[in-house]
Amino acid sequence: MRAHREVALWRDATDAQWADWRWQVANRVQTVGQLRHVMPLSASEATAIGQCLTRFRMAVTPYFASLIDPHDPDCPIRKQAVPSPAELQRGPADLDDPLGEKPQSPFPNLTHRYPDRALMLITDMCATYCRHCTRRRLVGATDRAMSKGHIDRCVNYIRANREVRDVLVSGGDPLLCSDQGLEHVLSSLRAVPHVEIIRIGTRAPVVLPQRITPELTRMIARYHPVWINVQFNHPRELTADAVAALGRLADAGVPLGNQTVLLRGVNDCPHVMRELVHGLLKARVRPYYLYQCDLAVGIDHFRTPISRGLEIIEALRGHTSGLAVPTFVVDAPGGGGKIPVMPQYFLGYAGGRAMLRNHDGSLCYYPEPAAKETPGVCPLCHGTHREFMPQPAYGLQPGASSGVAPGVALGHGRLVR
Numbered sequence: 326m327r328a329h330r331e332v333a334l335w336r337d338a339t340d341a342q343w344a345d346w347r348w349q350v351a352n353r354v355q356t357v358g359q360l361r362h363v364m365p366l367s368a369s370e371a372t373a374i375g376q377c378l379t380r381f382r383m384a385v386t387p388y389f390a391s392l393i394d395p396h397d398p399d400c401p402i403r404k405q406a407v408p409s410p411a412e413l414q415r416g417p418a419d420l421d422d423p424l425g426e427k428p429q430s431p432f433p434n435l436t437h438r439y440p441d442r443a444l445m446l447i448t449d450m451c452a453t454y455c456r457h458c459t460r461r462r463l464v465g466a467t468d469r470a471m472s473k474g475h476i477d478r479c480v481n482y483i484r485a486n487r488e489v490r491d492v493l494v495s496g497g498d499p500l501l502c503s504d505q506g507l508e509h510v511l512s513s514l515r516a517v518p519h520v521e522i523i524r525i526g527t528r529a530p531v532v533l534p535q536r537i538t539p540e541l542t543r544m545i546a547r548y549h550p551v552w553i554n555v556q557f558n559h560p561r562e563l564t565a566d567a568v569a570a571l572g573r574l575a576d577a578g579v580p581l582g583n584q585t586v587l588l589r590g591v592n593d594c595p596h597v598m599r600e601l602v603h604g605l606l607k608a609r610v611r612p613y614y615l616y617q618c619d620l621a622v623g624i625d626h627f628r629t630p631i632s633r634g635l636e637i638i639e640a641l642r643g644h645t646s647g648l649a650v651p652t653f654v655v656d657a658p659g660g661g662g663k664i665p666v667m668p669q670y671f672l673g674y675a676g677g678r679a680m681l682r683n684h685d686g687s688l689c690y691y692p693e694p695a696a697k698e699t700p701g702v703c704p705l706c707h708g709t710h711r712e713f714m715p716q717p718a719y720g721l722q723p724g725a726s727s728g729v730a731p732g733v734a735l736g737h738g739r740l741v742r
């Protein structure tokens with residue numbers, strides 16, 4: 326990390342300005358000319374980046390830009406923040422709506438995919454636009470919070486749908502809203518009796534730790550239980566400023582989770598991932614998900630085979646704290662939702678015993694209990710649990726090669742809208 330005075334653009338910034346999140350947002354690096362102050366660019370690089378900017382916007386907070394190593398073309402911060410000519414390539418599998426959110430949205434900015442959870446997008450603004458963003462078709466279009474009317478419409482939908490007990494507040498980055506704007510969202514949701522938990526998804530602690538002010542954390546704490554998920558992708562992002570911001574949130578009683586995106590050339594290595602998850606635990610953040618990179622347009626160069634994610638989970642499970650091991654998920658193209666993918670530890674049955682293998686490859690046997698399971702009614706809940714059983718036909722129809730065909734029943738017998 327460079328001191329900000331080393332970069333000509335920010336030579337005159339005072340420490341108070343640097344520590345002010347609004348100054349950071351107002352002074353984001355958005356043009357090739359500004360970028361030249363942060364790192365050297367060859368003429369061809371500058372041209373290619375300029376071309377990218379006609380399709381996808383760039384904005385990098387001075388704080389995050391100061392983490393770029395100007396002399397390392399493979400810098401993991403640079404790869405996440407600075408456009409690459411590879412973005413102009415459309416991969417054969419790229420999708421405009423990679424997660425199939427549109428059909429599951431009763432109206433824009435609200436997605437209701439799972440019966441008991443709803444996702445609302447309250448702004449399209451982010452502090453830094455990630456090159457690998459899965460919502461790149463939406464983010465940064467206006468760089469503004471949604472109108473109050475729009476937010477109230479989302480809350481009204483949630484109020485009318487009593488099965489929703491968990492609301493995810495996302496964007497864009499919801500912490501780019503003002504304290505007042507965010508408080509309006511949190512207080513409106515808290516006023517809905519069936520909303521049990523509120524979750525905020527934000528990258529602010531990574532790209533704009535100055536945003537985590539004592540006032541903000543005090544405000545959030547008034548609406549508990551509020552959980553926050555962040556997105557740290559590389560150990561270099563866990564700077565002293567970032568760790569302090571996470572500490573302020575944890576001290577305010579906010580349970581913290583992390584959702585890493587598996588990115589080729591950034592973190593697709595068991596050693597890098599191990600350092601990241603250990604750093605997160607030290608900062609009181611529980612690694613929650615490791616995401617397979619989605620099929621958004623122009624990010625094909627970030628994708629790894631699924632086997633790379635499995636290799637990473639294999640390298641963590643049993644080899645380090647269980648708390649450090651995230652769940653590896655593929656967010657299925659076409660709206661199938663998050664599908665966990667795990668190394669195979671259960672190998673089958675042999676002579677009434679379950680055959681297992683552990684993390685170092687030793688075979689283990691677990692004798693099943695003598696009492697036979699009788700199918701039928703559960704003595705605890707008096708139900709059959711059938712509502713949780715996947716329906717075998719689902720997704721296996723001929724022709725449903727990419728994603729879920731509309732109208733195919735999901736596991737709960739619910740239909741994809």
Ligand SMILES: *Cc1c(COP(=O)(O)O)cnc(C)c1O
Nearest residue numbers: 436437438439442443444493663
């Ligand atoms: C990820 C996601 C959720 C939450 O999923 P969890 O597995 O509960 O974290 C809810 N709705 C949508 C649309 C999502 O993409």
Ligand code: SF4
Nearest residue numbers: 451454455458497528
């Ligand atoms: S913070 Fe999230 S929504 Fe914003 S650009 Fe990054 S990945 Fe996309």
